[in-house]
Amino acid sequence: MKSESKDLLKEALALPPVQRAALVDQLLTSLDKPDEAIDNLWRKEIAARLRAYRSGTADTISAEEVLAEYRAK
Incomplete structure (x- = not known):
């Protein structure tokens, strides 16, 4: 994993659970192409x-x- 990805992950893990869940949902939706x-x-x-x-x-x-x-x- 690149350094910028690690930094992004660290920031994401610091979010409150509800915000992390919303972020996960958005990321997964971005991968689900018709x-x-x-x-x-x-x-x-x-x-x-x-x-x-x-x-x-x-x-x-x-x-x-x-x-x-x-x-x-």
């Missing part, structure tokens, strides 16, 4: 899942079952 190919794949997946749900061919689990299984662990 990818049209991935977005298209997700659109297709969502459409396929919705078709399966509406046609009754999707395997579904009720929220109660999911929560009961989670709580049992």
Whole structure:
């Protein structure tokens, strides 16, 4: 890590927790660039899942079952 990066990190670590969290959020958002190919794949997946749900061919689990299984662990 370069000296200026180390200095920046030292300053960031001195911030109050809420400000550090906001900074982290902004930094991560800056790295999350839209990818049209991935977005298209997700659109297709969502459409396929919705078709399966509406046609009754999707395997579904009720929220109660999911929560009961989670709580049992």
